[in-house]
Amino acid sequence: MIHIVGAGSGAVDLITVRGARLLGEADTVVYAGSLVNPNILTTYTKPDCEIYDSARMTLEEVLQVLITAERAGKNVVRLHTGDPCLYGAIREQMDALDSAGVSYEVVPGVSSFCGAAAALQAEYTLPGVSQSVVITRMAGRTPVPEKESISSFASHGATMVVFLSTSYLEALRTQLLEGGYSEETPAAIVYKATWPDEKVVHGTVGILPEMAAKNGITKTALILIGNFLGKAYERSKLYAPDFSHGYRTAQKKGPSNAD
Structure with missing residues (x-):
């Protein structure tokens, strides 16, 4: 299993709990070095983890590292910036892993x-x-x-x-x-x-x-x-006292002082 993990938007503690756990268990990590905060790696990975910077690699080189490590029985993380679904170029990686018969899981992150x-x-x-x-x-x-x-x-x-x-x-x-x-x-x-x-x-x-x-x-x-x-907007109906929904009944307006 290869885990494609979103590292979050930059702050070390904005990675998900699941993502941090998987990084801590990883034997091999390939990370997007041009965008991922390197302090995330030093904070969560173990000392003997093999770390590769994909900014200096082609897709084929990334896949070779991922697949070789997975087939050797290692815990593998492909670490992307933010959430992998946005400008992460993960579709081509997933298609290649499918073709190679390698299973994977995507872990969302904070974009x-x-x-x-x-x-x-x-x-x-x-x-x-x-x-x-x-x-x-x-x-x-x-x-x-x-x-x-x-x-x-x-x-x-x-x-x-x-x-x-x-x-x-x-x-x-x-x-x-x-x-x-x-x-x-x-x-x-x-x-x-x-x-x-x-x-x-x-x-x-x-x-x-x-x-x-x-x-x-x-x-x-x-x-x-x-x-x-800007500064102008309308108040949300969700919390308006005169608006009913499935969890709350609208409040009746009482008489005003002018009545």
């Missing part, structure tokens, strides 16, 4: 988009503002389907979380404006969410490139766009 919301002390889905979150990225060396362009998503006015795009902020701003966001739409950049050197920058769509440049942010950051960062 950086959750860590960014925590850093901002923000809620992505505010009543009357936005009830949808678009998680996407700019096209770069790896293309994005045309129907999933930033401008097409921007036309919905929903909350947007943009990964892997700090190097393309001029083009990102252009596409956001073309899609319908205004220059005054609130925006934020969160650098290394939940890491010790986390940095949060507030601004608007119109000055996104300047926000990054002024703060020396060139990579490892999320860009967040939408009116969820």
Whole structure:
């Protein structure tokens, strides 16, 4: 069994209990060295654990290490940043393991988009503002389907979380404006969410490139766009005293002092 584990958004103690246990039992770990906090490895792995940095490896080299170790009866962890289901390139690994007849399990993690919301002390889905979150990225060396362009998503006015795009902020701003966001739409950049050197920058769509440049942010950051960062929203019906649901009956309004 190979365990594909989400390391969490960066903070050492934001890995899941299951993920930490599996790391502690692992004989071999292949981790995403460009993004995973190395302190997670020193905190949870045992001294004799074999550790490989996949940032310097091809897919074939990663698979060779994983499969060889698993067939030797070792406990094996493939450690990804955040949650493996987002930009983790795990499908190709799982397909290869299926072809090799090797069993595996995916262990979820705390994604950086959750860590960014925590850093901002923000809620992505505010009543009357936005009830949808678009998680996407700019096209770069790896293309994005045309129907999933930033401008097409921007036309919905929903909350947007943009990964892997700090190097393309001029083009990102252009596409956001073309899609319908205004220059005054609130925006934020969160650098290394939940890491010790986390940095949060507030601004608007119109000055996104300047926000990054002024703060020396060139990579490892999320860009967040939408009116969820503003002050206006409607109160949730869930906890409103005049709203009934399966667990609570609406409270009747008593007479006011004017009656």
